[in-house]
Amino acid sequence: MxxxxxxxxxxxxxxxxxxxxxxxxxxxxxxxxxxxxRIERPQVIxxxxxxxxxxxxxxxxxxxxxxxxxxxxxxxxxLIDMHxxxxxxxxxxxxxxxxxxxxxxxxxxxxxxxxxxxxxxxxIRNVGSEGYGDVGLKQAIxxxxxxxxxIVPAAYALGATGGHCDSxxxxxxxxxxxxxxxDSPDEARRMVRKMRKYGAEVIKICATGGVxxxxxxxGAQQMTLAEMQAVVDExxxxxxxxxxxxxxxxxxxxxxxxxxxxxxxVSLVDDEGIRLAVRKGAWFAMDIxxxxxxxxxxxxNGVLEENLQKDRDIGLIQRQNFQKALRAGVKMVYAxxxxxxxxxxxxxxxxxxxxxxxxPLQALQSATLNAAEALGQSGQVGQVKAGAWGDxxxxxxxxxxxxxVLEAPVFVMKAGExxxxx
Numbered sequence: 001m002x003x004x005x006x007x008x009x010x011x012x013x014x015x016x017x018x019x020x021x022x023x024x025x026x027x028x029x030x031x032x033x034x035x036x037x038r039i040e041r042p043q044v045i046x047x048x049x050x051x052x053x054x055x056x057x058x059x060x061x062x063x064x065x066x067x068x069x070x071x072x073x074x075x076x077x078x079l080i081d082m083h084x085x086x087x088x089x090x091x092x093x094x095x096x097x098x099x100x101x102x103x104x105x106x107x108x109x110x111x112x113x114x115x116x117x118x119x120x121x122x123x124i125r126n127v128g129s130e131g132y133g134d135v136g137l138k139q140a141i142x143x144x145x146x147x148x149x150x151i152v153p154a155a156y157a158l159g160a161t162g163g164h165c166d167s168x169x170x171x172x173x174x175x176x177x178x179x180x181x182x183d184s185p186d187e188a189r190r191m192v193r194k195m196r197k198y199g200a201e202v203i204k205i206c207a208t209g210g211v212x213x214x215x216x217x218x219g220a221q222q223m224t225l226a227e228m229q230a231v232v233d234e235x236x237x238x239x240x241x242x243x244x245x246x247x248x249x250x251x252x253x254x255x256x257x258x259x260x261x262x263x264x265x266v267s268l269v270d271d272e273g274i275r276l277a278v279r280k281g282a283w284f285a286m287d288i289x290x291x292x293x294x295x296x297x298x299x300x301n302g303v304l305e306e307n308l309q310k311d312r313d314i315g316l317i318q319r320q321n322f323q324k325a326l327r328a329g330v331k332m333v334y335a336x337x338x339x340x341x342x343x344x345x346x347x348x349x350x351x352x353x354x355x356x357x358x359x360p361l362q363a364l365q366s367a368t369l370n371a372a373e374a375l376g377q378s379g380q381v382g383q384v385k386a387g388a389w390g391d392x393x394x395x396x397x398x399x400x401x402x403x404x405v406l407e408a409p410v411f412v413m414k415a416g417e418x419x420x421x422x
Contacts, residue, residue, distance in 0.1 A: 076111065168216065241374070293340070
């Protein structure tokens with residue numbers, strides 16, 4: 001045993017020291033998302049995936065560094081989408097999904113991940129996936145087998161029997177039920193522990209009914225305050241954030257009272273819910289683009305008329321409430337519900353946010369600075385600063401003048417690795 005230890009030590013001493021991979025990125029300008037300032041002729045130095053220096057062109061560059069010069073390009077931090085279903089596709093709505101075997105959805109998630117990354121979204125939060133598909137995809141990306149964004153997975157979304165996050169499309173003879181159904185505070189605690197055990201890094205609950213389930217009203221509350229409090233207590237004790245699908249006013253208010261970190265959709269929020277969010281510091285994650293896609297393409301893709309009608313009923317109200325909440329000072333994160341519309345089109349929501357009252361900077365901050373804070377990853381993602389991951393997006397034009405330029409990035413870098421370049 002001693003001889004083996006000595007041999008191992010000798011081999012370690014003899015091995016060449018690995019050289020740190022360094023890249024220097026320069027461009028015409030860069031947006032400081034914290035202040036809105038346009039920084040002229042920036043230079044970003046990245047070593048082993050992390051930013052080590054942010055300065056100006058002409059500053060010293062480490063010897064041997066790879067150089068990437070981007071004339072005519074404006075840099076932003078890598079973008080973050082806080083509400084994605086990476087293993088879902090909008091092409092198969094209603095009962096059309098039954099055409100495929102279970103593992104099909106994880107397999108197509110590989111293509112979705114690549115499209116999302118190439119669109120400039122270097123971090124996503126996946127809020128619900130069958131069969132722990134988002135966990136497996138995250139592991140494959142992290143291990144370098146497939147390209148994709150950094151994933152914060154939720155695994156299964158927790159919900160009540162017969163609720164939005166249960167299996168609601170089948171007769172009783174089939175005995176179909178989501179593996180994450182909970183109907184009491186004790187069951188809620190156990191399910192949080194189970195999701196964490198199998199790789200979830202955030203907990204998703206369904207506090208109210210939804211649009212794309214059957215037999216439920218989006219406004220109807222489906223979890224009790226006690227159940228939501230149990231989820232939040234258990235998740236927070238484990239260092240995890242909680243996201244609540246909540247369309248209806250009472251479910252929104254009780255999710256905020258329970259201490260939920262981000263409220264998803266928020267379609268039918270009332271004035272009391274808005275005031276409560278401001279007072280408690282809850283984040284709103286409002287997907288105000290996808291109705292355009294669903295109403296144009298949903299029927300062709302097999303979405304049932306019941307679901308399309310619910311989408312029509314709340315689409316405009318949700319946008320009006322986004323405007324009202326934004327004006328009241330509610331904190332906003334960028335959340336699109338990708339999977340309801342095609343992955344890779346994530347940036348189309350920026351223009352809708354601006355149309356409904358956000359400034360271009362507020363829209364950009366929702367997908368960078370704000371999203372990082374809501375994830376608990378400030379200083380790691382969402383900013384171009386020393387110590388953060390080397391995630392960069394480059395666009396032609398100025399996103400603070402025309403936010404639609406974010407829909408067509410010409411350069412994408414994740415952790416110092418170039419994904420797309422001119």
